[in-house]
Amino acid sequence: MKNLIEKYDRPGPRYTSFPALPFWKNDLSTEKWLEHIELSLEQQGHADLYIHIPFCQKLCWYCGCNRIITKNTERSQEYIQSLINEWKFYTQNIDNIKLKSIHFGGGTPTFLPAEQLRELLSIFKPHLHDDFIGSIEIDPRTVNKEQIEVLREFGFHRASLGIQDFDSDVQTSINRIQSYELVEGVVKMLRESGFDSINFDLIYGLPKQSLQSVQRTIELVSRLSPDLLAFYSYAHLPDRIPNQKLIDESFLPTGNLKRELYETGKKTLFECGYYEVGMDHFAKKTNYLYQAFDKKKLHRSFMGYTDAKSSTLIGLGATSISNTDYSFRQNSKDVKDYTEQMSKVRLPENQTSHELNPADQIINEVIQNLMCNLQADISKVESLEIWKDIQLGLDEFSKDGLTNLENNVLHITEMGRVFLRNICMIFDPYLGAKGAMRFSQTV
Ligand SMILES: C[S@@+](CC[C@H](N)C(=O)[O-])C[C@H]1O[C@@H](n2cnc3c(N)ncnc32)[C@H](O)[C@@H]1O
Ligand code: SF4
Known part of the structure; x- marks a missing residue:
């Protein structure tokens, strides 16, 4: 090996x-994009929605996601108006969009206070399919009971928590301190309110990780019994992601040691009752994702692995990627540009895109x-x-x-x-x- x-x-x-x-060749006009959505909707009957919330309260040094660090919720108030405008554009141009699912990602979707969450989710209510699936990425350090109640009110029942690692030395070296007890409290709150699928994100290859620390983290994780786990390989690209320069590279496990961390994690997960599904993902045998994998019916989109093919994915928000079976399209990565564009209640031309x-x-x-x-x-x-x-x-x-x-x-x-x-x-x-x-x- x-x-x-x-x-x-x-x-x-x-x-x-x-x-x-x-x-991508960036060759898709807005008119063509709308035609592709209509064609896809005719064939599949429903769409899936991704909403990107690009704000976080504190920077994690390893982070490769598109996000802005701020504590100012006036910024998210302004941003949700742009999301509302973008959705308005779609509903003005395409009749009767039925949503099979909504996935909130980020950044940190729970950066939005409960009242902003409610204001945003209300606009999708008339479009929700009867058996709609609502899922959200949650930073355990930035979530409260009121937000969870609003999410349940709108039918959300799947959550993904950013855990990364429980070891305190590792947490210090990535600037993300969150105790086991804090996560335990959030999991309890989610379960009690009716969330029936909880995913944990873990990363291997972080500074100061050892075979023992990874094993210990996973043992702690399994006590909280998440239904699903993502065990990502740390993508270290400091030339492209400047915040990663804050990571001390001399503590990074590389090459064979990095692979051994994965193998140790995988073995420990297996001992705790989790099976590998696709790439980097693990699930209990009873979980919908394992069942789909077992029947060779697993699918993958920009949001990760799913049990149903998403032939029409509409992505709202800065950086969000949309797709049909015929094309891909990405919104501006820059929140200021995106906000300006959406003030015209129109999707701009010349976006990052590709027609297959x-x-x-x-x-x-x-x-x-x-x-x-x-x-x-x-x-x-x-x-x-x-x-x-x-x-x-x-x-x-x-x-x-x-x-x-x-x-x-x-x-x-x-x-x-x-x-x-x-x-x-x-x-x-x-x-x-x-x-x-690259x-x-x-x-
Ligand atoms: C948008 S965040 C999850 C929600 C929330 N912001 C949080 O961190 O709790 C998505 C996930 O991407 C993963 N991630 C971020 N940067 C990464 C990197 N450089 N390499 C591998 N995984 C990364 C982390 O596991 C993180 O939980
Ligand atoms: S890992 Fe999550 S909380 Fe941390 S900076 Fe990235 S998006 Fe924000």
């Missing part, structure tokens, strides 16, 4: 989209299936120009025991799971000789 890690650990996309965002051509659609399906279900029918790929290169790559993976090809279905082996991103990369024609350099390490 050590040799394989040395061979394959290199920068590469995480494939939350294919093509990865840096390769027929080859993109074939490759997208293969990569999504590999990332979610660890297998993919690759017969359609044979007609593409890059097939010869793909074959060479597959021979190498097969020799290394990472994949098997049977009747045109490519299967990822247990060992191959470690190199899932590398395996997807051979199908990616956008990665030129240096195309992958991404985080694959292993």
Whole structure:
């Protein structure tokens, strides 16, 4: 395994989209975008909604998310008016949008005080599907009972808590102090109010982590019995994410030690009753995500793994990404720009976007299936120009025991799971000789 890690650990996309965002062609007009949504809605009947809240009260030094650090809730009051305007634009241009789900992400959605949450959620009420799913990312340090009551009032019942690590030395070295007792209190409050699915985000590869500290964190985590867990690889890109320069690199576990942290975490999670689902995610066998994985029906979107395909995802807010089966589109990353644009109650032209051509659609399906279900029918790929290169790559993976090809279905082996991103990369024609350099390490 050590040799394989040395061979394959290199920068590469995480494939939350294919093509990865840096390769998008920015070729989609607003009119075309609206046509794609209408076409998708005709086919699927409903949309999913993502809402990005870009504010946090305090900076975590490792953070790679798009957020603004402030304690001023007047800023979020102004921002929710832009979200309301953006939604108004969609409802003025597209009839009868029914929402199957709303996911609140960030930043920190619970930065919004209860009354702002209520004001924002009220506008979606007439559009909610009968069995609508509401989920939210919660920072345990920034949440109160009133906010949870408002979320329940609007039918939210899934929560994801940012935990990262329980070790106090690790917490100090990433500027994020939150005790076990604080998290325990929040989990109790959520369960008592009726939240039936709780996810914890953990990260491995953080400064000062050791095999013992990771094991201890996971033992503490399992006492709180979350239904799901994300165990992310720390993406350290200080040249692109300046706040990461605050992290002392001499304490970062790298290479094989980083992989061992993951393997230790995975083993401890397994002993606590959690099974690996897709990449970096774990679930109890009774959870909806494990059930979907078991039936090879797992899907993935910009929001993470899901049990239902999202053919129409409308993303509201700065940075938010939307998609249909035919295209992707991202809002301005800059909150000031976004706010100005939305004051006109209109989506601007020339946004970051990509219209999928027929080859993109074939490759997208293969990569999504590999990332979610660890297998993919690759017969359609044979007609593409890059097939010869793909074959060479597959021979190498097969020799290394990472994949098997049977009747045109490519299967990822247990060992191959470690190199899932590398395996997807051979199908990616956008990665030129240096195309992958801008991404985080694959292993
Ligand atoms: C938007 S935050 C979650 C909600 C809330 N802001 C919080 O931190 O509690 C999304 C998650 O991204 C993960 N994350 C952020 N920066 C990361 C990085 N550089 N590498 C890996 N994971 C990261 C963390 O696990 C974090 O919980
Ligand atoms: S990890 Fe969460 S709370 Fe911390 S800065 Fe990033 S988005 Fe904000």
